[in-house]
Amino acid sequence: MTGPAGEGPAVEITVDGAAVAARPGELLIEACERNGVYIPRFCYHPRMASVGMCRMCLVTVDTGRGPSLQPSCMVTVAEAMAVETESAAAVKAQNGVLEFLLINHPLDCPVCDKGGECPLQDQTMAYGPGESRFVEEKRHFEKPIAISATVHLDRERCILCDRCTRFADQVAGDPLISFMGRGGATEVNTFADEPFASYFSGNTVQICPVGALTAEPYRFKARPWDLTEAVSTAWVDSVGARVSVQSSRNRVLRVQGVDADAVNWGWLTDKERFGFEALDSDGRVTGPLVRDAATGALVPASWADAATRAVEALSRAPAERVAVLGGARLTNESQYAWAKLAKGVIGTDNVDAQLDDGLPPELVLSLPRATIDEVCRPGGVIVLLGGDPKEELGSLYLRLRHAVVSDGATLIEITPRATGLSGLAAHSLHPRPGETAELMRALLAAAATGAADGGAAGCDRAAIAAAAAALDGEFTVVLGRGSLAETADSAAAAAAMLAGRGSVRFLPVLRRGNVNGAFDAGLAPGLAPGRTLLAAGTDRLAGIWPRVPARPGRDARAVLKAASVGEIDVLVLLGADPLNDFSDRAVAANALDGAGSVIAVDLFVNDSAARAADVVLAAAGPTETEGTFTNIEGRVSPMAQKVTPPGTARADWMIAADLARRLGADLGFASPAEIRSEMAEASELHRALTPEALAASPVEGVMLAGTQIPVPAVEAPVAPGSRGLRLVATRTMYDDGVMLRHCPSSRGLARGPEARVNPAALYRIDARPSTTVRVSSARGHLDATLVVDEGVPVGAVAVGWLAPGAPANALIEAGSPVTEVTVEAR
Amino acid sequence: MAADGYVDHAPGYVANEGPKIVTGRFGYEDSHRLARFEATGGYEGLLRALALAPGAVHQQVRDAILLGRGGAGFPAGVKWGFLPPGRYPYYLVVNGDESEPGTYKDRLLMERDPHQLIEGCLIACYALGLSQCFLYVRGEMALAQERIAAALNEAYEAGYAGRRICGTDFSVDVVLTWGAGAYIVGEETALIESLEGNRGMPRLKPPYFPAAVGLYGQPTIVNNVETLSNLGWIMANGADAYRRHGSESSPGTRMFAVSGHVRRPGVYEVEHGVTTFRELLYGDNFARGILHDRELKAFIPGGGSAPWFFPEHLDLPLEAKPVGAAGSMLGSGAVVVMDETTDAVDAALRLVRFFARESCGKCTPCREGTTWLERILQRIADGRGRPSDIDLLLDVSDNISPGPYPAASDEARGLAAVAFPPRQTTICPLGPSAVAPVVSTIRRFRSEYEARITRRDAIPVKAAS
Amino acid sequence: MSRLTADNEARARRIMALYPRPKSALIPLLHLAQSQDGHLTDEAVRHVAELVGITPAEAAGTATFYEMFKFHPVGRYLVNVCTNISCALLGADDLVAHASAALGVKPGGTTDDGMFTLETVECMAACTEAPCLAVNYRYRLRVTPNDFDDLVAAIRSGDIDQEIPHHGTLARVHQEIPEGRMAGISSPEQARAAPAWMAAGAEGAG
Numbered sequence A: 001m002t003g004p005a006g007e008g009p010a011v012e013i014t015v016d017g018a019a020v021a022a023r024p025g026e027l028l029i030e031a032c033e034r035n036g037v038y039i040p041r042f043c044y045h046p047r048m049a050s051v052g053m054c055r056m057c058l059v060t061v062d063t064g065r066g067p068s069l070q071p072s073c074m075v076t077v078a079e080a081m082a083v084e085t086e087s088a089a090a091v092k093a094q095n096g097v098l099e100f101l102l103i104n105h106p107l108d109c110p111v112c113d114k115g116g117e118c119p120l121q122d123q124t125m126a127y128g129p130g131e132s133r134f135v136e137e138k139r140h141f142e143k144p145i146a147i148s149a150t151v152h153l154d155r156e157r158c159i160l161c162d163r164c165t166r167f168a169d170q171v172a173g174d175p176l177i178s179f180m181g182r183g184g185a186t187e188v189n190t191f192a193d194e195p196f197a198s199y200f201s202g203n204t205v206q207i208c209p210v211g212a213l214t215a216e217p218y219r220f221k222a223r224p225w226d227l228t229e230a231v232s233t234a235w236v237d238s239v240g241a242r243v244s245v246q247s248s249r250n251r252v253l254r255v256q257g258v259d260a261d262a263v264n265w266g267w268l269t270d271k272e273r274f275g276f277e278a279l280d281s282d283g284r285v286t287g288p289l290v291r292d293a294a295t296g297a298l299v300p301a302s303w304a305d306a307a308t309r310a311v312e313a314l315s316r317a318p319a320e321r322v323a324v325l326g327g328a329r330l331t332n333e334s335q336y337a338w339a340k341l342a343k344g345v346i347g348t349d350n351v352d353a354q355l356d357d358g359l360p361p362e363l364v365l366s367l368p369r370a371t372i373d374e375v376c377r378p379g380g381v382i383v384l385l386g387g388d389p390k391e392e393l394g395s396l397y398l399r400l401r402h403a404v405v406s407d408g409a410t411l412i413e414i415t416p417r418a419t420g421l422s423g424l425a426a427h428s429l430h431p432r433p434g435e436t437a438e439l440m441r442a443l444l445a446a447a448a449t450g451a452a453d454g455g456a457a458g459c460d461r462a463a464i465a466a467a468a469a470a471l472d473g474e475f476t477v478v479l480g481r482g483s484l485a486e487t488a489d490s491a492a493a494a495a496a497m498l499a500g501r502g503s504v505r506f507l508p509v510l511r512r513g514n515v516n517g518a519f520d521a522g523l524a525p526g527l528a529p530g531r532t533l534l535a536a537g538t539d540r541l542a543g544i545w546p547r548v549p550a551r552p553g554r555d556a557r558a559v560l561k562a563a564s565v566g567e568i569d570v571l572v573l574l575g576a577d578p579l580n581d582f583s584d585r586a587v588a589a590n591a592l593d594g595a596g597s598v599i600a601v602d603l604f605v606n607d608s609a610a611r612a613a614d615v616v617l618a619a620a621g622p623t624e625t626e627g628t629f630t631n632i633e634g635r636v637s638p639m640a641q642k643v644t645p646p647g648t649a650r651a652d653w654m655i656a657a658d659l660a661r662r663l664g665a666d667l668g669f670a671s672p673a674e675i676r677s678e679m680a681e682a683s684e685l686h687r688a689l690t691p692e693a694l695a696a697s698p699v700e701g702v703m704l705a706g707t708q709i710p711v712p713a714v715e716a717p718v719a720p721g722s723r724g725l726r727l728v729a730t731r732t733m734y735d736d737g738v739m740l741r742h743c744p745s746s747r748g749l750a751r752g753p754e755a756r757v758n759p760a761a762l763y764r765i766d767a768r769p770s771t772t773v774r775v776s777s778a779r780g781h782l783d784a785t786l787v788v789d790e791g792v793p794v795g796a797v798a799v800g801w802l803a804p805g806a807p808a809n810a811l812i813e814a815g816s817p818v819t820e821v822t823v824e825a826r
Numbered sequence B: 001m002a003a004d005g006y007v008d009h010a011p012g013y014v015a016n017e018g019p020k021i022v023t024g025r026f027g028y029e030d031s032h033r034l035a036r037f038e039a040t041g042g043y044e045g046l047l048r049a050l051a052l053a054p055g056a057v058h059q060q061v062r063d064a065i066l067l068g069r070g071g072a073g074f075p076a077g078v079k080w081g082f083l084p085p086g087r088y089p090y091y092l093v094v095n096g097d098e099s100e101p102g103t104y105k106d107r108l109l110m111e112r113d114p115h116q117l118i119e120g121c122l123i124a125c126y127a128l129g130l131s132q133c134f135l136y137v138r139g140e141m142a143l144a145q146e147r148i149a150a151a152l153n154e155a156y157e158a159g160y161a162g163r164r165i166c167g168t169d170f171s172v173d174v175v176l177t178w179g180a181g182a183y184i185v186g187e188e189t190a191l192i193e194s195l196e197g198n199r200g201m202p203r204l205k206p207p208y209f210p211a212a213v214g215l216y217g218q219p220t221i222v223n224n225v226e227t228l229s230n231l232g233w234i235m236a237n238g239a240d241a242y243r244r245h246g247s248e249s250s251p252g253t254r255m256f257a258v259s260g261h262v263r264r265p266g267v268y269e270v271e272h273g274v275t276t277f278r279e280l281l282y283g284d285n286f287a288r289g290i291l292h293d294r295e296l297k298a299f300i301p302g303g304g305s306a307p308w309f310f311p312e313h314l315d316l317p318l319e320a321k322p323v324g325a326a327g328s329m330l331g332s333g334a335v336v337v338m339d340e341t342t343d344a345v346d347a348a349l350r351l352v353r354f355f356a357r358e359s360c361g362k363c364t365p366c367r368e369g370t371t372w373l374e375r376i377l378q379r380i381a382d383g384r385g386r387p388s389d390i391d392l393l394l395d396v397s398d399n400i401s402p403g404p405y406p407a408a409s410d411e412a413r414g415l416a417a418v419a420f421p422p423r424q425t426t427i428c429p430l431g432p433s434a435v436a437p438v439v440s441t442i443r444r445f446r447s448e449y450e451a452r453i454t455r456r457d458a459i460p461v462k463a464a465s
Numbered sequence C: 001m002s003r004l005t006a007d008n009e010a011r012a013r014r015i016m017a018l019y020p021r022p023k024s025a026l027i028p029l030l031h032l033a034q035s036q037d038g039h040l041t042d043e044a045v046r047h048v049a050e051l052v053g054i055t056p057a058e059a060a061g062t063a064t065f066y067e068m069f070k071f072h073p074v075g076r077y078l079v080n081v082c083t084n085i086s087c088a089l090l091g092a093d094d095l096v097a098h099a100s101a102a103l104g105v106k107p108g109g110t111t112d113d114g115m116f117t118l119e120t121v122e123c124m125a126a127c128t129e130a131p132c133l134a135v136n137y138r139y140r141l142r143v144t145p146n147d148f149d150d151l152v153a154a155i156r157s158g159d160i161d162q163e164i165p166h167h168g169t170l171a172r173v174h175q176e177i178p179e180g181r182m183a184g185i186s187s188p189e190q191a192r193a194a195p196a197w198m199a200a201g202a203e204g205a206g
Ligand SMILES: Cc1cc2nc3c(=O)[nH]c(=O)nc-3n(C[C@H](O)[C@H](O)[C@H](O)COP(=O)(O)O)c2cc1C
Pocket: B067, B068, B069, B070, B071, B072, B073, B074, B076, B079, B095, B096, B097, B098, B099, B100, B183, B184, B185, B186, B187, B188, B189, B222, B223, B224, B225, B227, B228, B428, B429, B430
């Protein structure tokens, strides 16, 4: 980051003769721009340290010692500074730079992706010399080279602004591209056979000021002037990164980051950026499907037929034998519609947006929340309790990384294994699986007494004492779900212990899409909309919903267990894929087989639907429907409809309304806007979500704050006593999930199955590294490559959650505190 | 001269008459050995310094008005005073990257008298509380590296370096490090980048100068090899003795390499400020006139980066101020002499090609501009010039270094001198340096350009020998 | 091809120990790698990057900035003829032409037997001794065509192997700080206090 445009009295400067109030410490280029004077630039980027390389931003600056040419991206404002942005000297210098940049530039604008939105092209048209004075031959490089699976580099077009390389190094922390060579022969490149394999590579395409870096999914697809854009919110994870969705002729062709100061600073993960490809893939469900009784196949049907089949099943079943799983994919409005349908019309509280893969919602909703900015406060102390932000919530990872690297924040991680932030963490503690609460007890005791009694949960005393010392003052907690191979209980208990510490605030980082919106809409057992317990919300809902369930229902684990023994008649999968996402694959399979009817509402036929759905209702995707999204902070921002849904797919809330009508009820709304106004009635929390508030903050969104739920008492489980190897299963950025499978640019990026063990634990395993091993539990087994990894606790074996061909949930028994495994050579 | 293995002419060095402050031992075959060094007053300066308070040592250096020898001529004592108090550790980085065209002195100092340099480093570290010294030698100078390594090993062994130096509580390591071939690394911030393991690209300034933010972001003193080599003598003999040589504003001596078309090219230790170019080029004690009795055409007074002087400037003294006012610089003590047979276009091309090859590539005007200049000059030299090329050269130059470029006066054409230094659109002065030969030659020898462009056979293409 | 040998890796670690940050040893370590193989192999660059804790791309970014590092095999003897101004004034071009004819390669080329690579280089800091050249960075001053032929003959005959090592080997004398003599590296992370002799006050160190 640049220019700590700090607080304090304004600095008076003159820009082109006019008095201008600049912020103290502000860079001249910024001060001018904020005041309507745009200084041309190529290398300067407001989210990265200035390098002053391109020299395009030269202006005449006089600080009392006479005018001189200065790069405005390097100079900070000073009282009484006089700036001429269009002095003869500045204009000459800028034109000179432009000419220099053009002499070796191929000028292939007509075939360049950047043509039409290229600052170099624009500047040249505006100011550039008409005719080239350069008669020599231009520099030549081999034409575009693929520097990663998605990014291509055309070195002839490159103007060496250092943006991509700075991004890779400073922002992403993946310095896999570098300047090579020197002087006129300088080029950007990767090392021999090490591609620019960064989760964030696409950002370089966005910030490249020319067309040197292009993204495979967009290359040659459109010209900028054919595109229209709408600001929306990324949907693949829960950070709520702001994006611009760009389409042409009813097809989304590109997604770019929008600089929301409070959220993603313009950066995106490649998954957020390129995930739209899946929406346009052949695998999309474009109309309803029903299971053909004769062949057992899913075949197209009319909406009337499909809905009728669904409603027949629903109306036959007693309310407590109906369950709705999933919903994190939906907009807030659709979530509310489904909550109303399930709880208010059907009358079941067996509703759960998580699949036993998150944290208890009452805990999450009860904790005092921190914003991303609060967590990333300069000089702050951050406790990471849970998973790996780099793998799970990439754009949040970038903020956390920046806080530590550039803003002096201290990071303490308490995670099941090393994370992408471990290299930056002041303290890394990796407790034995199932013993996070143990460790937290020891930490808090050490913090209280100033000394640690001894080791705990496999972490040594010195490490605990050191981390405890850092917990002395104020801190925030980034709270997620660490390993899926143990119950959430231990981590939840640890969080509850921290919540007992006065001013501590939490940023919940449950990964799945709009899971926070789902909680707020009440898509969890025992909850009503608005961070309210069902019991407490009944009165308020009474006038709005036809009915309200009397007792809290089952959570996903209980629903699936019940279904597997035939106690569920209708199982609705609202974008849920229990087979792949529930912790216990065997239970999920039995549940799908044992449920009376399975109704899937989805964009794709996922593995669970393929196995068991009787009806598949085609839902509209995130760029195909209007609504809002709630991020990890509780920030609500718009999701824009940019294209129409394929075929006859419809918005989830319309599907809910249709089913309700067929069940004889009227949900009472006919648009997302109407749903929002009902939400404001049904929930205190959502009252802040007015059309005016949304309109007033189109980029940063509207923060919903406050909670009606007290911190629940969470019992810490007793740490298991066994001495076997315990499984750690954590999420990875790329896995075998249904969305990624349908995304051409990320297909193939999922790493093959790996079983990682600490070198100190190798002696317990009768196999050599890099060979295939079988990891077995009482439940099942999977085959993976054995990898030595110092970041895995000594008593553990770490695997990815959904590695292709080796789903970790084959090993796990739902509800066991830990999963014990053995590893042997194959 | 004296017995004891002293020879008059070590390879690449001529012993002229006059005070010897830094070259005194060069004539000895074993000048690089500790024994010789100790036998000729070596490490006395260090011992003197250690007997004083660090601040007093700094004061001596201030009083001596020891001007930096790396090119900019900034007084070392003043530069040392820029260290922000209390922000330890401070580092010393020794600039032994000597690569400026025409410059040849630091290599001699490193090869022939490494202990003198080490002594200087130690004195600087002692005076300023510098915690570690990195002696950065140009990569190509294998012998210098070997000699310094050997000298350091001797110094450590003898207790002159490392822990508890000479039994005092002064402890500092002098670490030999070296580059791998890049002229720009001589620029002090690029040198620091290189020492951090990076591409040697200069850092942006302002606001960073190494004394405030240097190696690893810590306060760092960067001094040239010759600058530091003076310190032993200054401490041993005192600032007053030092100031008795040279002129009031430029005391002491300086090493000058006189190369090109002279009878006796060589590296001379010359009294600073009082000697003139005429004495240096023609004096018996120095270069003894132009080769083959030819006429002097032009000379570059301070290394390839300096604008050119002509015969009418011979009476300028070897002192920064008057030379700067006359439109050039003393720079790195490199005087390149060109006789009447020298082809101006060809000579300019050599120098411009150098800067184009050595541009780090960071600044657009330098990276693209120097290459472009080289290609235009090459075209003209190859007989494919266009009449518009002369103006193009000047305009491209102006986009690298805007405004009137420093130049010597030319009374015949009624042109006044433009004082040094040039302005720049770039971060460091390398890009603008490439303009020096272009502007110098076009201003003075425009007709040669025109002839090369219009009459291809008029001027011999090759430099005479 | 090859990573650093065990001996060289040990030497690399000794070199790194002289710097507050290991990355500062990058260039010396790349030289070490080049001395092992005569040029920088990908594997050696990777190994060096690993040792100093950076990515191979970063190491290559630094390495390719500097002329002395070669990424393809060059001759056992690298002949660098200076063609900058001072040498040019005294016949460098003739020397290059002679060298080129004598070796049968253009500047930039390597003789078929892999013995010599000829390069023209910029100022070598021997300007008063023009024209000059260096073979594997060992200087030859005021070189005449005859001198050149003699030099090539001497190299071919092996007579001056002692003086001119194979390409890649730079200095053959290394700084070795005797046990217990090192003052100790001062990294910005640790050293915050004034060094002892400064703290000791105004009276001199001893
Ligand atoms: C392009 C460029 C090249 C330079 N090369 C050298 C060099 O080779 N040796 C040197 O001592 N100083 C060189 N300098 C000057 C250094 O930046 C720095 O001023 C000097 O080392 C300071 O030492 P001094 O104060 O003792 O002179 C160069 C400067 C520039 C701009």
